[in-house]
Amino acid sequence: MQTIDVADLDYKAINETLREAGSDFIIEGCCGQKFIAAGMSDKNVTINGIPGNALGAYLNNANITVNANAQDAVGDTMNEGKILIHGNIGDAAGYAMRGGKIYVQGNAGYRAGIHMKAYEEKIPVMIIGGCAGSFLGEYQAGGVIIVLGLHKDNKRIVGNFPCTGMHGGKIFLRGNCENIHFPKQVTARCASEGELDEIREYLSEYCSDFCYSVDELLSEPFTVITPDSKNPYKQMYVAN
Amino acid sequence: MSIEFIYPEFEVIRNENKCISCRICEQQCANEAHSYDEKHKIMMCDDSKCVNCQRCVSFCPKRALKIVKSDCTLRENANWSNETIKEIYKQANSGGVLLSSMGNPKPFPVYWDKILINASQVTNPSIDPLREPMETRVYLGKKPSKVQRTKDGALDCKLPPQLELSMPVMFSAMSYGSISYNAHKSLALAATELGILYNTGEGGLHEDFYCYGENTVVQVASGRFGVHADYLKAGAAIEIKIGQGAKPGIGGHLPGAKIVGDISRTRMIPEGSDAISPAPHHDIYSIEDLRQLVFSLKEATEYKKPVIVKVAAVHNIAAIASGIARSGADIIAIDGFRGGTGAAPTRIRDHVGIPIELALAAVDQRLRNEGIRNHVSLVVGGSIRSAADVVKAIALGADACYVATAALLALGCHLCRTCQSGKCNWGIATQRPELVKRLNPAMGSERLINLMTAWKHEIKEFMGGMGINSIEALRGNRLMLRGIGLTEKELEILHISHAGE
Incomplete structure (x- = not known):
């Protein structure tokens, strides 16, 4: 395990250090440096302090743990690996991610999980412990987004316009979601036992990461949202 | 026919004297414009399916085919061109957004040709x-905007990444x-x-x-x-x-x-x-x-x-x-x-x-x-x-x-x-x-x-x-x-x- 004090390093220098040697790192004194571990494989990185935008962009099988908040675009176009955030995250987390996991203890900003995909054995999973901002799962094409609404202090579990343009994947929101307005092209219903079984493994992992009880999480009903069609725009065109 | 009918844009002209009914045109056309009438032993065609891609024309061994723009037109109108009217019909028929391929074919100025x-x-x-x-x-x-030298005075030849094209x-x-x-x-x-x-x-x-x-x-x-x-x-x-x-x-x-x-x-x-x-x-x-x-x-x-x-x-x-x-x-x-x-x-x-x-x-x-x-x-x-x-x-x-x-x-x-x-x-x-x-x-x-x-x-x-x-x-x-x-x-x-x- 190598400890790097990055207080005086810019993002380029940090990534050069990460690339050069070893696979296990602790980054101390992180303060807004962007792109940490972009495109990297086979690394275990723990970050103390707050990483900047695009943490773990194009991540290709590395593990990142942040012991604080993270900023925008966490796990942009992530392919494989795991990002664990002991805090809140900014906007557009997991944009177009195709695989791997982003587990957040706190809240997420706007557009979490936008255009998330899935492909064969690759099923990306994003779990947000608190609440998510507006446009959750916009254009979602695959994968699983789970929002738990823990410590939400009477806030709605998601902001406005969740699932706009969704055409694949699933979103699970803890609670009955009666106060949430969903667009026409998706169906929101109470998750069945079978559907909850699909996510039990992820929730167990999440609970062991953040010291929660799975049984307690599952004591409340979950709402599952799925798109009605994977070809929502089929009828829009006429050949000319 | 009906109100939805739009006369085909192209006509397939087959020179019957040259055609040997080899059916190559039929095989070549994925749009299925050509077909063979077994009973009368002649080639047939459905103009409405032709897109004028010239595949059959190019492959006809007897040069018996040509595709021409149909002269069946609506009454001439400088404001309402045939094309415009047909687009209205297509949209009225389907409710769809018109979808096209390849570049803009409209007669806008081509400045290359004016230089x-x-x-x-x-x-x-x-x-x-x-x-x-x-x-x-x-x-x-x-x-680089200026010549850089290293500490020992030599030319610094380190450039940002470049693409070389022949x-x-x-x-x-x-x-x-x-x-x-x-x-x-x-x-x-x-x-x-x-x-x-x-x-x-x-x-x-x-x-x-x-x-x-x-x-x-x-x-x-x-x-x-x-x-x-x-x-x-x-x-x-x-x-x-x-x-x-x-x-x-x-x-x-x-x-x-x-x-x-x-x-x-x-x-x-x-x-x-x-x-x-x-x-x-x-x-x-x-x-x-x-x-x-x-x-x-x-x-x-x-x-x-x-x-x-x-x-x-x-x-x-x-x-x-x-x-x-x-x-x-x-x-x-x-x-x-x-x-x-x-x-x-x-x-x-x-x-x-x-x-x-x-x-x-x-x-x-x-x-x-x-x-x-x-x-x-x-x-x-x-x-x-x-x-x-x-x-x-x-x-x-x-x-x-x-x-x-x-x-x-x-x-x-x-x-x-x-x-x-x-x-x-x-x-x-x-x-x-x-x-x-x-x-x-x-x-x-x-x-x-x-x-x-x-x-x-x-x-x-x-x-x-x-x-x-x-x-x-x-x-x-x-x-x-x-x-x-x-x-x-x-x-x-x-x-x-x-x-x-």
Whole structure:
């Protein structure tokens, strides 16, 4: 395990250090440096302090743990690996991610999980412990987004316009979601036992990461949202 | 018939005296326009299915076929053209947005055709390119603004990453999905042989084509299809696609029906699922955000590859390009409003954007005025049709040109503009195995190499005529251009003089 004090390093220098040697790192004194571990494989990185935008962009099988908040675009176009955030995250987390996991203890900003995909054995999973901002799962094409609404202090579990343009994947929101307005092209219903079984493994992992009880999480009903069609725009065109 | 009937646009004319009923036309037509009447032993045709792709005409062994534009027209009306009226019918029949393929066919001015090139006479001798060395090689990428020296006084030769092209032309983005495997392979083979680059478009890179990586531009667009670390590292350069000349401001949409087999694997999305590229990148709302994407890509590829930002030519293109030049991008690609497409809403294609000639002139001038022209290279496309267009573009300030429609024509495209049907009889814009195999990549690449070799000769002839022996000396050399039949304003924007001046 190598400890790097990055207080005086810019993002380029940090990534050069990460690339050069070893696979296990602790980054101390992180303060807004962007792109940490972009495109990297086979690394275990723990970050103390707050990483900047695009943490773990194009991540290709590395593990990142942040012991604080993270900023925008966490796990942009992530392919494989795991990002664990002991805090809140900014906007557009997991944009177009195709695989791997982003587990957040706190809240997420706007557009979490936008255009998330899935492909064969690759099923990306994003779990947000608190609440998510507006446009959750916009254009979602695959994968699983789970929002738990823990410590939400009477806030709605998601902001406005969740699932706009969704055409694949699933979103699970803890609670009955009666106060949430969903667009026409998706169906929101109470998750069945079978559907909850699909996510039990992820929730167990999440609970062991953040010291929660799975049984307690599952004591409340979950709402599952799925798109009605994977070809929502089929009828829009006429050949000319 | 009914109110929904629209008279076919084309008629298939068969010379019965020449036709031997060999049925080749029937086999060649994926649109099923031709059929054989067993009972009467004659060939039949359904004009309504003909798209005028000329496949049957080209393959008829007896030259018994021709396709003509139908003379069955509505009453002439200068305001309501036949085309306009038929579009109304189509929309009234279906409620659909009109969808077209290939570039804007409307009679807007083509400025290339209103610009003339200079030649040396008497005072500055011309050069014979057949006997004297003539350099068409270009390097694309950020150039240092001054000579740097290391501590010991030696020249610091460390440059930002550059793309080397043997001639100032690249094949522009066409995704695997919009065009076939064999079309992609033809482009990859030709680019490698020619020492230029082709471009994956937003469809990912097929595993078979990673070996052509040194001659490949890999694209990252708003849908991020097929984008992962190995893909980014495979290419010689990475292109961020913000916009496309045929549909500025519009996203892409490959219908689920076309997401099958290899296409699904290469895009890394499930079979049958629509591939939607949203209109904007949802993480880009400013030049600062663009800078973030540029540098995240540079970080992921260790600063070894130039990053291209491709935008459509739109009204404020000069200011936009100035922003891009400051975003850290190495190359700006600008796509004019006549650029091609596999499918775009007709109205957008025909009415949005501006001509590349004006956009290029405006951008080059703006970057020069701001002293940042060397921070980026400029690549222009949409549409470059010949070596003359290339030479004019270079003289207007481009570093290189993007060519796609001309490349497809070399592969056999007859510009029938029905790519969206997926039934391309020439094996280009289709995924049907029986059609794809009609395009032989070895032959396709040879035709592309022929075309580009011919253009290279022509470019050298132009250069020699002007007394210029290096393409670098032609770039932005607008004194070599004169306008013909252009207004004061047009000349001012193009920054060229009128012929005779």
